[in-house]
Amino acid sequence: MAAEPAAAAPAGALQRSQVDLVDFVDWSGVECLNQNTGHSLVNALKQGYREDEGLYLESDADEQLLIYMPFKQVIKLHSILIKGPEEDGPRMVKLFANKEHMGFSNVNDYPASDSVVLTTAHLKGKPVTLKYVKFQNVRSLTIFIEDNQSGADLTKVQKIALFGTTVETTDMKGLKKMEDH
């Protein structure tokens, strides 16, 4: 990935007011296929849970996971951060923008908007910059985790964080600056 040297700073807002998009996730429509109900998606996505080492998202019948996240408004997605254990963490991850209600059967029918191969460095907390041009007008995001690092039967994910900007509303920080003037 060519953008790796630029994305040096860990977590939080990266260059040029990229915000954590967790606030814009429409929780009522979030779905995760093949998750273990004891270790569900909230453990990896929600604010308090994802920081806790003990709580993680785990797959159920096999090692694949299909996560669907709609957003409250249109966003631009810049980068993604996935944290997980070294052995059971995800390896091949495909992202689909604006594809609703996908299933495991048709996940390979469409070309992915972007696909990422994670290394152990990424799983420790290094965000991955995506092809920004492909994610300019994102209403919903589907994350397909195809396999894991060690080829184990189950995949574990510690944390998933998305970074980008919103399209319609103005940046709140920008508003504050105006007021200061």
Add this chain to the structure above:
Amino acid sequence: MVLEATMICIDNSEWMRNGDYSPTRLQAQSEAVNLICGAKTQSNPENTVGLLTMAGKGVRVLVTPTSDLGKILACMHGLEIGGEMNLTAGIQVAQLALKHRQNKKQQQRIIVFAGSPVKYDKKVLEIIGKKLKKNSVALDIIDFGEEDDGKPEKLKALLTAVNNNDSSHIVHVPSGPSALSDVLLSTPVFTGDGEGGSAFAASAAAAAAGGGSFDFGVDPNIDPELALALRVSMEEERARQEAAAKRAAEDAARQEKEGGEQSSSSRDATMAEPTNVLDPGTDAKGPDTMDDETALLEQALAMSMDDPRASQSGTASMGDTDMSEATHEDQELAYALQMSVQDTAKDSSSQTDMSKVLGDQTFVSSILKSLPGVDPNDPSVKDLLASLQGQTEEKKEDEPPKEDEK
């Protein structure tokens, strides 16, 4: 109240001709399907149900998930029996049908009626189960019909592969007197993990069991006035029956000397009453059982000997019940009334008999011969006979001429 899309897989293979579930296994399945559709739609009006058959020429989807009950019921007609059940293909097609449901917010559920033997191994079934679990499809298996070695284990393995958080169930229904649908009513297939459809299931169960759980088939919670009225009338009937039985016992002691038939008719009254009452009072009947048996025997004999007579005595006994009600204090009066009713009955019956007897000329002539001092060849006797017959003939002649005149 779970929002759910359900696909029901029916087994219409050759094994379904069997009548161990009345009337045939296929009919039992149809009834169960009707009940399931009703329950699902009632628990949430936005629920949809679809139908497919697994045997026949191949897996065929009859109805895609819809909330229109009429469509589903219409498809149940004209189902043909034949072929072998293809369980794996059936489940896969059901999964596909659910995938293309219109409302993606609905949970997915498949209900399978597994009546014929399962020819797949455990491994194949487990793979199918895992696939269902991966796509978060719940599965209910109804194991009935053929009891194959290993069928319960295979289906159990399928269930454990699919089961996620106890949303999938398996029900074993052995063949027996109760209908398939009645057995299913109490299972989680209907009660839906203990919520929602239980109201429907409870009312249907009460109706189906014929009021087994409640005294009169009426839930006191739903209709207290009706239940109370039924209970009061029951108690009144029981009291009346006990009094009548006591009276009958005393009458019998007296009447046994007089004639067997009358005691049988009075017994007939007491016998008629218990059959009319829903829950016969056992206390009144206790001491009378032996007498009732002999009375029944007499009654049967009387009926076999002379049918018209017995029917007359039947009407007399109906009159007897009315009488006994009116005069329950004065038993001698009741007895007298009874006798008079009997006589009138006998008279009317005897009159009809008489006319028949007179009509038979040979019988008449034989009687006349037996009578002392009567010579059948005497012209006056002959004239009398002729006049009797002539009356009947005249009547007959009168009718046709009248018709001719018209």
